[in-house]
Amino acid sequence: MITILDTIVKHKITEIQLKKEFFPTSYLESSVLFERTCFSLSKNLKNSTSGIIAEHKRRSPSKPNINQNLYVNEVVLGYKKAGACGSSVLTDNSFFxxxxxxxxxxxxxxxxxxxxKDFTIDEYQILEAKAHGADAIxxxxxxxxPQQVLNFTKLAHQLGLEVLLEVHNEEELQVNLNAPVQLIGVNNRNLKTFEVSTEISKNLAEKIPEEMVKISESGLKSVNDIIELREFGYRGFLIGETFMKTDNPGASAKKLIDEIESK
Ligand SMILES: O=P(O)(O)OC[C@@H](O)[C@@H](O)c1c[nH]c2ccccc12
Incomplete structure (x- = not known):
């Protein structure tokens, strides 16, 4: 069966091939942003009481219209004012x-x-991330x-970018345990079927090495979701739709963060 993930990856391969022909890596390396010193998402998460990473997401294959009316700069500024630890910005065009x-x-x-936030399958995209102002990939x-995970992590670290490695099941975690990543994300959404359950995060929690910052991703809605996952050792919570489906994502992030902090 061909899954949506297969389709996305197929598009990416073509997209990157074309870009590589027209924009050599020297073009990316000449960006004024290429030399900047990155902010550390892992440090922010370790020092945070809420752990919210708030995402900018207009649409997704499972939700064709989350919110197409907002300006990304205003959304992330709202997230910053709300006290988020970091922000995630979708950069895939065709599907998101x-x-x-x-x-x-x-x-x-x-x-x-x-x-x-993208489907990284080529080192070129890591240079792109740095050239466009990312702090983490x-x-x-x-x-x-696993070899690609190692190589890509090495390149990201050379550029001063942190890596969030996303897993969805035990096998994906086990085969990548030697990757020296700072952040490990458990996606509650199955990218092949779109099914969402926080049980995925709960079940994998104890298998993740202590030294990695654990992040639970997708389908998180309420303060109770966060409080529960915290008990399993999660320090970071990646939230998109819950904020983006409102007219004021910053305000809805602030409401949740205030609720978490008052618990
Ligand atoms: O909008 P949600 O359900 O809060 O999910 C956010 C984020 O976890 C999700 O966008 C995501 C997690 N991993 C991804 C990989 C690719 C694209 C998107 C994602």
């Missing part, structure tokens, strides 16, 4: 309606750690070999 320009605009408007175990 995001762009590298979104990332760049987000960078221009906040001094918050920014995660480039996402690596999705389901679409990479």
């Amino acid at each position: 309606g995001g762009s590298l320009e979104d990332l760049q605009l987000a960078r221009a408007s906040v001094n918050l750690p920014l995660l480039r 996402l690596l999705i175990a389901a679409i990479l070999t």
Whole structure:
């Protein structure tokens, strides 16, 4: 069966091939942002009482219209004012309606750690992330070999970017345990079926090495979700739709963060 993930990856391969032909890596390396010193998402998470990483997401394959009316710079500024630890910016265009320009605009408007949220399958995208102002990149175990995870992590670290390694089951975690990543994300959403359950985070928690900052991703809605997951050792919570489906994502992030902090 061909899954949506297969389709996305297929598009990415073509997209990157084309980009590589027209924009050599020297073009990316000449960006004024290429030399900047990154902010640390892992440090922010360790020092935070809420652990919220708030995402900018217009749409997704499972939700064709979350919110297409907002300006990315205003959204991330709202997240910053709300007290989020960092922000995640979708840069995939075909399936999520995001762009590298979104990332760049987000960078221009906040001094918050920014995660480039995309389907990384080539080192070229890691250079792109740095050139457009990211502080961290996402690596999705389901679409990479352990060797790729190692190589991509090494390159990201050379560029001063942190890596969030996303897993969805025990096998993906076990085969990548030797990757020296700071952040490990458990996606509650199965990217092949779109099913969402926080049980995934709960079940994998004890298998994740202590030294990694544990992040629970997707489908999180309420203060209770967060409090529960904290008991399993999670320090970070990646939330998109719950905030983005409102007219004022910053205000809804603030409401949740205030609730968490008052518990
Ligand atoms: O909107 P949600 O359910 O709060 O989820 C946010 C984030 O976890 C989700 O966008 C995500 C997690 N991993 C991904 C990989 C690719 C694209 C998107 C994602």
